[in-house]
Amino acid sequence: MNQNKHLTQNQKFKIAHREALIGCALALFNFIWWYGFAYGLGSASPEEYTFVFGFPAWFFYSCILGFIVMVLLVWAVVKFVLKEVSFNEEDEDREEERSS
Numbered sequence: 001m002n003q004n005k006h007l008t009q010n011q012k013f014k015i016a017h018r019e020a021l022i023g024c025a026l027a028l029f030n031f032i033w034w035y036g037f038a039y040g041l042g043s044a045s046p047e048e049y050t051f052v053f054g055f056p057a058w059f060f061y062s063c064i065l066g067f068i069v070m071v072l073l074v075w076a077v078v079k080f081v082l083k084e085v086s087f088n089e090e091d092e093d094r095e096e097e098r099s100s
Helices: 009-041 057-080 089-099
Strands: none
Touching: 009 057
């Protein structure tokens, strides 16, 4: 079940570091998406706004669609990219005892 039980401590921290960078990249992408649509489309006067489903386009794309996109991106990253790695040596010792 745990395919990562033979990783060294250094390898585990490299995985954790990479996954932390992925999380930071997702947060940065979210901010750029939000800022770009909110201030890009929202900088016009309210009389010039276009509307999507009754919301100003800047709000719909930055807050509503942005939230949906981020939920899907985070789900995909958690499902397909991140790995389960135990940093607790006691858990690894128990796993080895069970498999012996």
